[in-house]
Amino acid sequence: MDLDxxxxxxxxxxxxAAELPDPxxxxxxxxxxxxxxxxxxxxxxxxxxxxxxxxxxxLYRLFGRGIRFYLCRQLGMQELDDKVHDxxxxxxxxxxxxxxxxxxxxxxxxxxxxxxxVAAHIDQVVHSRRxxxxxxxxxxxxxxxxxxxxxxxxxxxxxxxxxxxxQLSDRDREILTRFYLEEQSQEQICSEMKLTxxxxxxxxxxxKARFGDTGKRKLQQKSMTQFFSRVSAR
Amino acid sequence: xxxxxDRHYPEETWENYARGxxxxxxxxxxxxxxxxxxACQDLLANVDEDLEVAKAALDLVNGEAxxxxxxxxxxxVTDAKTRRRLSKAVGAAGTLR
Numbered sequence: 001m002d003l004d005x006x007x008x009x010x011x012x013x014x015x016x017a018a019e020l021p022d023p024x025x026x027x028x029x030x031x032x033x034x035x036x037x038x039x040x041x042x043x044x045x046x047x048x049x050x051x052x053x054x055x056x057x058x059l060y061r062l063f064g065r066g067i068r069f070y071l072c073r074q075l076g077m078q079e080l081d082d083k084v085h086d087x088x089x090x091x092x093x094x095x096x097x098x099x100x101x102x103x104x105x106x107x108x109x110x111x112x113x114x115x116x117x118v119a120a121h122i123d124q125v126v127h128s129r130r131x132x133x134x135x136x137x138x139x140x141x142x143x144x145x146x147x148x149x150x151x152x153x154x155x156x157x158x159x160x161x162x163x164x165x166x167q168l169s170d171r172d173r174e175i176l177t178r179f180y181l182e183e184q185s186q187e188q189i190c191s192e193m194k195l196t197x198x199x200x201x202x203x204x205x206x207x208k209a210r211f212g213d214t215g216k217r218k219l220q221q222k223s224m225t226q227f228f229s230r231v232s233a234r
Numbered sequence: 235x236x237x238x239x240d241r242h243y244p245e246e247t248w249e250n251y252a253r254g255x256x257x258x259x260x261x262x263x264x265x266x267x268x269x270x271x272x273a274c275q276d277l278l279a280n281v282d283e284d285l286e287v288a289k290a291a292l293d294l295v296n297g298e299a300x301x302x303x304x305x306x307x308x309x310x311v312t313d314a315k316t317r318r319r320l321s322k323a324v325g326a327a328g329t330l331r
Contacts, residue, residue: 066269107266161291177296180288183253
């Protein structure tokens with residue numbers, strides 16, 4: 001594909017995701033994640049405006065993983081590649097049209113585009129669900145974020161956590177229930193249950209540590225059982 | 235609040251973000267950082283999962299406690315919302331023991 005020709009014409013589509021560089025690979029601007037400072041945003045914006053291939057590549061390398069992560073977290077895996085691609089298309093076209101007046105605010109601009117994409121998608125889903133509900137009363141929300149293996153791993157973690165919670169006192173469990181289920185703030189819990197911030201933090205970290213220990217022990221037991229069953233099967 | 239790109243946000247801050255406890259003013263720079271930082275993306279993914287695991291496990295354990303505490307012959311409470319509401323009462327009663 002002739003990238004230069006396409007990049008000069010905002011009406012033409014962006015290259016397919018497979019043709020774009022790997023967002024995890026090393027580039028000059030990619031060092032941002034390692035704590036070595038921010039890239040030169042105005043310079044990057046200028047390259048994109050000029051339709052330079054390197055500008056497109058750097059934009060994708062810098063934001064590709066993050067946009068994918070954000071969209072996946074909010075909307076799930078369904079049609080994720082298309083959504084990421086659409087987002088890049090909007091960002092690049094807006095830059096080329098000159099909509100980004102302050103190039104140093106590129107990060108904020110990308111965030112705004114991604115958030116609008118999420119909001120538009122949610123609106124669309126809500127609308128289509130309303131339409132569907134008129135036809136099918138049994139419509140249900142399906143969680144598409146995990147595959148069966150991930151679901152099994154999640155269930156295992158829940159089981160470990162249940163074991164840990166059973167060992168906690170009623171009071172400690174109430175604190176965690178208020179925090180995780182009732183979604184009360186740390187301040188509210190501390191004030192109503194006469195706890196200091198340190199006590200609250202300690203309880204949470206103790207529960208997490210116990211969860212980690214129980215998980216490790218269970219996994220060890222499991223692998224030993226699997227080992228013995230393999231040995232006895234010989 | 236962290237506005238630079240080279241400083242990561244701590245787990246507790248991401249936990250508050252994931253629980254929707256931060257203002258737009260606080261979460262905006264975090265989201266900008268998130269779009270560029272794989273380390274914070276991984277951290278937030280872990281926080282999200284920990285929250286989901288904790289919610290699911292607490293729902294189960296509180297449901298058990300509730301069903302144990304209910305009168306014999308009474309149908310078990312299966313509705314998650316009702317269980318949450320009632321489990322709060324059971325938890326509070328537990329602290330009085």
